[in-house]
Amino acid sequence: MPLALFDFDHTATRCDTYARFLRTVATPAQLAQARWTVGPWLLGYRAGLVSAARMRARATRVALAGRCAAPLAHRAADYAANELPSLLRPDMMARLAWHRGQGHRVVVVSGSLDLYLRPWCAQHGLKLICNRLEAVDGDLTGRYAGGDVGARKVREITRHVHLSGDTRVHAYGDSREDRGMLALAHERWYRGRRAA
Numbered sequence: 482m483p484l485a486l487f488d489f490d491h492t493a494t495r496c497d498t499y500a501r502f503l504r505t506v507a508t509p510a511q512l513a514q515a516r517w518t519v520g521p522w523l524l525g526y527r528a529g530l531v532s533a534a535r536m537r538a539r540a541t542r543v544a545l546a547g548r549c550a551a552p553l554a555h556r557a558a559d560y561a562a563n564e565l566p567s568l569l570r571p572d573m574m575a576r577l578a579w580h581r582g583q584g585h586r587v588v589v590v591s592g593s594l595d596l597y598l599r600p601w602c603a604q605h606g607l608k609l610i611c612n613r614l615e616a617v618d619g620d621l622t623g624r625y626a627g628g629d630v631g632a633r634k635v636r637e638i639t640r641h642v643h644l645s646g647d648t649r650v651h652a653y654g655d656s657r658e659d660r661g662m663l664a665l666a667h668e669r670w671y672r673g674r675r676a677a
Contacts, residue, residue: 484585484651487577488654490655493574505564511544533656533657538624541594541623545623546621549620586642589602594612595614651668654669
């Protein structure tokens with residue numbers, strides 16, 4: 482059975498849903514603190530000096546460490562239902578629908594968060610490989626359970642998806658973190674365009 486692998490942010494969506502979600506759930510005090518604790522890292526990320534994985538880890542820790550998981554899960558489900566639809570790229574959603582219509586296995590492979598991707602993928606009948614937040618006694622630690630998926634997409638794909646020698650793979654991505662995933666594919670789409 483053919484397999485379609487989709488990155489989420491900037492591939493299925495037109496923007497970074499991760500940062501938007503963190504800003505949505507951060508308290509006013511956390512937003513003020515982020516100016517000084519995340520702001521310099523953001524500048525480093527934009528200059529290419531800080532990796533996306535390190536930037537995500539820093540922002541996640543500031544926004545989510547010590548927060549109760551249950552209320553955030555409710556807010557994330559609301560974000561998935563009410564905010565994500567307006568952020569999706571119609572062309573990529575059409576590609577995703579085409580793969581599903583062909584009976585292909587479709588897997589979202591993302592460095593974004595399970596809190597909002599899980600309900601979104603469940604709504605669309607998609608498999609999911611993404612960053613899972615660690616919780617202890619109902620409170621988030623601000624860390625990922627099992628580490629950041631972003632830089633380890635190929636490893637996570639091969640761990641969770643059976644790839645036989647005759648599996649035709651389609652992959653959609655937009656960043657350096659997606660290059661390994663795209664290399665697995667027979668048909669590659671990079672930043673919305675078919676790549677050689």
